[in-house]
Structures are given as structure tokens and as C-alpha cells.
Amino acid sequence: MPILGANAQTQSQSNMSSQTSSVLKLANTNVPIDIPLHKGYENGNEIYFIATDVSDKNTASLLTNKSDFKVNYAPILSQTPESAKGQVFVFTNGISGNGSLGFQNEVMNAKPGDKNYSPLLQLNLVKWNDNVNISEIKSVGQLNQSLQNNELTVNKTDIVVNHPVIKWNGGSLMIREDKNITDETPYGGGQVIDLDTEKMIVTMVAHRGWGPDGSTVYYIVTDAAPKMPADMMGVPFVEADSQLVGKGAVDLFQ
Structure with missing residues (x-):
């Protein structure tokens, strides 16, 4: 499979947004996660x-x-x-x-x-x-x-x-129009559900993946290379990401 250079982050159940049920079903394909800004x-x-x-x-x-x-x-x-x-x-x-x-x-x-x-x-x-x-x-x-x-x-x-x-002078990560996150939520269309610089919280889509031992993990996407998949996912194209391929630092695969 081709490697998609991207910035991804795995998180445990304890960090998942309160928008999900109090007990997260690890079978969920996508869940919201609140991250401090x-x-x-x-x-x-x-x-x-x-x-x-x-x-x-x-x-x-x-x-x-x-x-x-x-x-x-x-x-x-x-x-x-x-x-x-x-x-x-x-x-x-x-x-x-x-x-x-x-x-x-x-x-x-x-x-x-x-x-x-x-x-x-x-x-x-x-x-x-x-x-x-x-x-x-x-x-x-x-x-x-x-x-x-x-x-x-x-x-x-x-x-x-x-x-x-996440947010900078003149721009930010794309904010999703559809705030309802389900197992059928498409990968594209933006990775941010909500962005609040007063409360200093960003809510992002966490995608299900698998750890080296086969355990369930979730990851977020904040940037990618090349440009076409970056645009599709609603994240910045970062040229530096392409330099990470083969260096052991790329952790999102497509």
C-alpha cells in the first residue's frame, strides 16, 4: 500500500470527547476527541x-x-x-x-x-x-x-x-460542516469538528486504527503529503512530511 505521510496521534479512551457515550465502544470507526489548545x-x-x-x-x-x-x-x-x-x-x-x-x-x-x-x-x-x-x-x-x-x-x-x-494568522484547519460523527463518516471533508480559542479546545475526528500488538487505537490527522490527499482530508499540505517516509516517523498508512 502507498504510504501517506501525515501527522497522526493515537489516544486512549480516557481522552475521548464527552460527546461519545461514557463507555467508548472500541469498535467505533470514528469518534470525537477534545484536545487542549x-x-x-x-x-x-x-x-x-x-x-x-x-x-x-x-x-x-x-x-x-x-x-x-x-x-x-x-x-x-x-x-x-x-x-x-x-x-x-x-x-x-x-x-x-x-x-x-x-x-x-x-x-x-x-x-x-x-x-x-x-x-x-x-x-x-x-x-x-x-x-x-x-x-x-x-x-x-x-x-x-x-x-x-x-x-x-x-x-x-x-x-x-x-x-x-490548528489556527494561524489567515487560516485554520478545515472545520467540518457535518458535526455528527458516525461509523459512516467519510475520511475527507475536514478533521476539525469545533474550534474554540476562548475555551482553548479543539474537537477533532479520531479515526480507528490498530496498534502493533493488534489492539485498537485512535489517531488524528493534522497535515499530510502529497497535496491531493491533504486537500481531500482538509488538512495542510506539509512538504516536510514527505521527508519522513522511510525514516520511521510516518505513522499513517493508506
Whole structure:
């Protein structure tokens, strides 16, 4: 079967949306799932993303505890080719906020539609130096200027996080017209059922699959390559996804 490069996430029954019955029947082909949104910045604009997987166990636990949503420990992400990675900057001090470590929101280097966009991001830790004027950073350009001014330091880690972007300046993942999710729900037509940036929740279609041991798992689709299936599913075409084929990091098969 041809491999469809895509960003997929498996989840257990406990994360499934309350729109389903209290006891999920694992035979269901499609079910809704509520996923917490995180806010960051990209090129001076707000950007909303989800956290699904990370290559580092401690970081996975940290993100799970922060969002009360299971973020998978996925060491295979460390095999992501350099050319298929984006960059995310996480602040370790400075202005208090809703970032992963309790300070300002993360800064990303690209958004869907940009040639260099990838949901798989190398994690960079940003620390403000002592005795400097601290301000909120909302773009990589601002960050680089502060770095040149010796106002902060950036520590590039080997941790890779899976942070698919759901809503960005000028766009979002396609929102389904048909909100009723059944076993007959078609694969195409959009993967998002509802998107609420006030409550910071996105409800997506979780599709049934099978784990390596034959157990039932569910996955979501947030981006894909090539362009034709991406358009059919209502997700962004991400050129970086095609670089993951044969690297052990593609987890959706068609």
C-alpha cells in the first residue's frame, strides 16, 4: 500500500470527547476527541497548536501535567531529519505567562502554508540575561535581535516536539460542516469538528486504527503529503512530511 505521510496521534479512551457515550465502544470507526489548545506566536501573530508527542520522557510528563491531556513519549521523533524540523522557542524565565514552563508563550518559526513549516519542532530554551529590559517576544526576528544585543541566550536541545498548528494568522484547519460523527463518516471533508480559542479546545475526528500488538487505537490527522490527499482530508499540505517516509516517523498508512 502507498504510504501517506501525515501527522497522526493515537489516544486512549480516557481522552475521548464527552460527546461519545461514557463507555467508548472500541469498535467505533470514528469518534470525537477534545484536545487542549496552546497559544504561541509566529511572526508577530497569535498561533494555536496542540501538543501530541515528544521525544523526551520528562518533557512529555511536563506537557501532560500542564494540559491534563496525555502527551505521548515518542523517542522515534529523535530520528526526524534536520531538514524536516521546524523550531520552537520556550522561555525559562522572564515574563510570567502560559508558556510550557510558566513564562511567556512559545514562539514558532513558521505556520502552515509556509514552505519551511513542520509540526515536528526542535525545542530551544530561551533564558533572559540578568539586568536587561525584558519584553514579550512575538517573532523569531525579535528573538534574534535580542540575541544579538546580548539580552538573552538560546540553548538548542535535541528534543523534538510534535506541535501541529490548528489556527494561524489567515487560516485554520478545515472545520467540518457535518458535526455528527458516525461509523459512516467519510475520511475527507475536514478533521476539525469545533474550534474554540476562548475555551482553548479543539474537537477533532479520531479515526480507528490498530496498534502493533493488534489492539485498537485512535489517531488524528493534522497535515499530510502529497497535496491531493491533504486537500481531500482538509488538512495542510506539509512538504516536510514527505521527508519522513522511510525514516520511521510516518505513522499513517493508506
